[in-house]
Amino acid sequence: MDVALKLESVASQMHLEPAEEKQVVVDDAPQIAPCGITVGKQAKRESLGIYNAAMPGGKTIPLLKTMLTTACERNCAYCPFRAGRNYRRTTFKPEEMAKTFHQMEQAGMVQGLFLSSGIIKGSIVTQDKLLETVEIIRKRYRFNGYIHLKVMPGAEKAQLERAMQLTDRLSVNLEGPTEQRLATLAPMKQLSAELIRPLQLIEEIRRTQPAYTGWKRRWPSTATQFVVGAVGDTDLELLQATDYLYHRLQLRRTYFSAFSPIRDTPLESVAATPPIREARLYQASFLLRDYAFDLEELPFSADGNLPHEVDPKMAWANVHLQDEPVELNHAERRQLLRVPGIGPWSADRIMEARRAGKLRDLRDLQQLGLKTKRMERFVLLDGHRPNHQLRFF
Numbered sequence: 469m470d471v472a473l474k475l476e477s478v479a480s481q482m483h484l485e486p487a488e489e490k491q492v493v494v495d496d497a498p499q500i501a502p503c504g505i506t507v508g509k510q511a512k513r514e515s516l517g518i519y520n521a522a523m524p525g526g527k528t529i530p531l532l533k534t535m536l537t538t539a540c541e542r543n544c545a546y547c548p549f550r551a552g553r554n555y556r557r558t559t560f561k562p563e564e565m566a567k568t569f570h571q572m573e574q575a576g577m578v579q580g581l582f583l584s585s586g587i588i589k590g591s592i593v594t595q596d597k598l599l600e601t602v603e604i605i606r607k608r609y610r611f612n613g614y615i616h617l618k619v620m621p622g623a624e625k626a627q628l629e630r631a632m633q634l635t636d637r638l639s640v641n642l643e644g645p646t647e648q649r650l651a652t653l654a655p656m657k658q659l660s661a662e663l664i665r666p667l668q669l670i671e672e673i674r675r676t677q678p679a680y681t682g683w684k685r686r687w688p689s690t691a692t693q694f695v696v697g698a699v700g701d702t703d704l705e706l707l708q709a710t711d712y713l714y715h716r717l718q719l720r721r722t723y724f725s726a727f728s729p730i731r732d733t734p735l736e737s738v739a740a741t742p743p744i745r746e747a748r749l750y751q752a753s754f755l756l757r758d759y760a761f762d763l764e765e766l767p768f769s770a771d772g773n774l775p776h777e778v779d780p781k782m783a784w785a786n787v788h789l790q791d792e793p794v795e796l797n798h799a800e801r802r803q804l805l806r807v808p809g810i811g812p813w814s815a816d817r818i819m820e821a822r823r824a825g826k827l828r829d830l831r832d833l834q835q836l837g838l839k840t841k842r843m844e845r846f847v848l849l850d851g852h853r854p855n856h857q858l859r860f861f
């Protein structure tokens with residue numbers, strides 16, 4: 469099979485693995501790449517696994533999101549690549565994958581790589597092949613751009629150290645928030661011993677070894693993914709795990725992937741998870757990570773789930789700020805971040821502006837570039853509730 473067909477075969481299922489992508493690139497692909505991949509002007513780069521990816525700092529790059537092999541000896545219940553499923557497998561050798569990526573990069577089709585793999589001959593052998601691929605890309609092809617590498621379950625400390633010297637991001641998919649949920653989702657995976665342990669080792673390496681030994685003299689960020697809603701998991705379970713990962717293991721990002729059933733898998737008759745649940749989990753996870761909310765403050769209902777009809781910050785504010793609005797001229801940054809419509813950027817703008825003079829009405833905020841609609845019910849400006857008539861947005 470030629471490399472274009474192999475990439476297409478892998479890419480057909482890569483949407484199941486949320487990474488840094490923002491949106492699919494569909495209409496500005498080069499026509500021919502040197503590796504023989506022909507991409508007509510209207511062709512979709514998505515079919516090869518190329519996605520627009522948001523980098524730290526806001527830059528967007530085309531990212532090749534692919535796998536070394538779609539063959540796998542494990543049997544995760546949600547996965548199209550699970551062992552025994554009737555599915556045509558695709559495998560790249562490390563040399564072949566590295567060369568394919570290099571040629572696509574030289575052709576201007578991609579500027580970064582997200583590389584994962586099914587597991588064949590055990591996690592350690594598979595991780596070695598992933599590392600070999602990245603090593604060729606970095607050393608032989610001298611690629612200095614973005615690489616996000618997947619860590620296999622149970623990867624060894626030496627492999628993690630090597631990976632940390634070659635990549636910008638490492639991720640270990642936990643898939644389930646507790647041992648019990650994971651046992652149904654992925655019967656051959658162990659949450660603590662195989663999945664959390666590598667993340668703990670990465671954090672231990674970050675704490676005990678000098679960062680200048682890492683790629684570009686800094687350590688890679690870490691991330692994970694959960695499959696949401698397939699096996700009765702609650703938002704509380706997912707966010708409890710997220711809180712631990714953010715605050716104890718310094719993960720940069722937890723991805724939530726709303727479950728979608730796949731034919732010929734044990735979960736094929738389980739209903740798909742509504743996308744709004746995924747959205748609410750992201751909002752709540754950002755409150756834990758960036759807004760100094762504690763897990764106990766999130767508006768869980770008795771069944772351990774978040775409301776879908778209102779976002780978690782607004783739900784909290786409706787209870788706590790309606791009668792006790794925040795005075796924007798005096799509040800600490802932490803209090804400002806509690807107000808719907810005020811994020812880290814707008815909190816900084818407010819603090820900067822009030823050093824120069826009092827904020828007296830919504831117009832003052834709008835002149836700072838803030839959208840004021842969501843905050844109006846929860847703030848005071850110079851001792852007064854804002855006049856809603858002044859809203860421009």
Ligand code: SF4
Nearest residue numbers: 540542544547550586
């Ligand atoms: S280990 Fe990965 S590729 Fe293999 S079945 Fe599980 S999720 Fe799929």
